[in-house]
Amino acid sequence: MSISSYIKEIGRGKRGARDLSREQAADLMAQLLDGQISALEIGAFCIAMRVKGESPEELAGFLDAVQPRLALVSTGGAPTVVIPAYNGARKLPALVPLLALLLAREGVAVLVHGSLSEVNADARVTSESVLRELGIDPLAQPGPVAAGQVAYAPTAVLSPALDALLQVRRTLALRNSAHSLVKLMNPVQGPALILTSYTHREYIEPMGHTLRLVGHAGLILRGTEGEPVADPRRTPRMDAVIGQDLLCVDEGETGSLAKLDELPTDVSAASTARYTRAVLAGELPLPEPIARQLRHVLALLPRLAQS
Structure with a gap:
């Protein structure tokens, strides 16, 4: 088959x-x-959507x-939070694992998923690497996540084809629609609260519109270096x-920005894991x-269950 008619539009x-x-x-x-389509068409699709930008209806259709x-x-029906972690960190510690473990301590099932597609991937510290330091290895296949547990799923485990689309960035050096999709998808059985982030404030409404179109619940914020965790220096x-409802x-x-002396200046996975353990222990x-x-x-999860 061909998507040439769509590329024409x-x-x-x-x-x-x-x-x-x-x-x-x-x-x-x-x-x-x-x-079903050629590599040339995939490249044309990625470039065309990068120039045009996705509408909420297009993103909903992709999803x-x-x-x-x-x-x-x-x-298993437990209150569930999904955290897409695709950017990694360069300047600040990667604190998605800290947020995930804090949620798990409250009895929430937490699924973190990600795949680093940066051209210079070695320049970033990933949530996956910090979770490994904390004793949480990536899932080799989609297994159950219990209440009070954190699991990490590489995108290739959830969808090899979607991960392959993400990796096109290594060839084109540009993000594509897959990078928007993974921030909005729900890879668990049943309802979940998706934590997602944006880089510019004007994305709040389109992201919210897309979530409403597909019936997903989410918390949208400007993340830390692209990760959906609050900047520790300013809310x-x-x-x-x-x-x-979008509220x-x-x-x-x-x-x-505040200056926090407790934040490690060494943002390596090992240093970030030590900091995470110290915060969890109250030290x-x-x-x-x-x-x-x-x-x-935690306040939104009961509302998710009611809706």
């Missing part, structure tokens, strides 16, 4: 391109994930195709999607922005 440049319908987007992504092709993780704005749950803070204070994010997540 989306590949006309920033001003001339037209959005696909949700159904067209689902068909395009299904063909791509099922290996419609992704969802039934995921190897889903079971959580970001946080918005939540529950049902068809601000925290206005965040303005002003200068170092939990940064207030992360404490606030934790409280918001």
